Amino acid sequence: MQPERKRHGLVTRIWHWLNVVCVIVLFMSGLNISNAHRYLYWGNYGFEPADAWASVIRFPGWATIPGYYDLAAARDWHILMAWPFAFGLLVMWAAMLVSGHFWRDIRTTRREWKPAAIRRDIVQHLKLNFDHSSGQYNFLQKLAYGLVLGVFLPGMILTGLAISPGFEPSAPWLVDAFGGRQSARSIHFIFSWAIFAFFLVHVLLVILSGPIGQLRGMITGGTAGPEETP
Numbered sequence: 001m002q003p004e005r006k007r008h009g010l011v012t013r014i015w016h017w018l019n020v021v022c023v024i025v026l027f028m029s030g031l032n033i034s035n036a037h038r039y040l041y042w043g044n045y046g047f048e049p050a051d052a053w054a055s056v057i058r059f060p061g062w063a064t065i066p067g068y069y070d071l072a073a074a075r076d077w078h079i080l081m082a083w084p085f086a087f088g089l090l091v092m093w094a095a096m097l098v099s100g101h102f103w104r105d106i107r108t109t110r111r112e113w114k115p116a117a118i119r120r121d122i123v124q125h126l127k128l129n130f131d132h133s134s135g136q137y138n139f140l141q142k143l144a145y146g147l148v149l150g151v152f153l154p155g156m157i158l159t160g161l162a163i164s165p166g167f168e169p170s171a172p173w174l175v176d177a178f179g180g181r182q183s184a185r186s187i188h189f190i191f192s193w194a195i196f197a198f199f200l201v202h203v204l205l206v207i208l209s210g211p212i213g214q215l216r217g218m219i220t221g222g223t224a225g226p227e228e229t230p
Helices: 010-034 071-099 101-106 115-126 139-162 172-177 181-208 211-220
Strands: none
Touching: 010 071, 010 181, 010 211, 071 101, 071 139, 101 139, 115 139, 139 172, 139 181, 181 211
């Protein structure tokens, strides 16, 4: 008798909860850092509000870490969580590639990109039918996870390094790749809110699809259905 195959592997579950903590602390400490200068620019330099492409609101203390304005403490929290955040993502990608989880469950196929297939997937989502795919994830889920794991999270790490004063002298090419230090800061800000939007949608869909079962699966691993067996 074959052992039950877990819907979520051990590495995935550990990374998921570690990443929740890291992202929350990084986001809230980042809001505190944003309060130090609430304007965003493109290029290498930017100081004057008149040159900014966007003006950011001042975030209240309940939304920041620490709960009062303290740039030095906020940066300490940010750096503290940046290391497990980056290392955890590296381990997660290695595990996904080695185990085949990425190729089997997240990689999209050419057939899934056909307009008719995308339209059917959207219709099923609107009907709150999230298990209409033959695999572990449907197309929209694959697309969302692919963007988060392959673009937004790595982008946060790279742009974070690009705007770090201590890192910039040793890798000026990274700053240039983003079009300048202020451009990297703007992209860092955009990606952080894209991750926040994904977080809200993710929580909403978990609630709509049965939060108890979803949480139990992400804690114990759950059991994969026969259609999810490779």
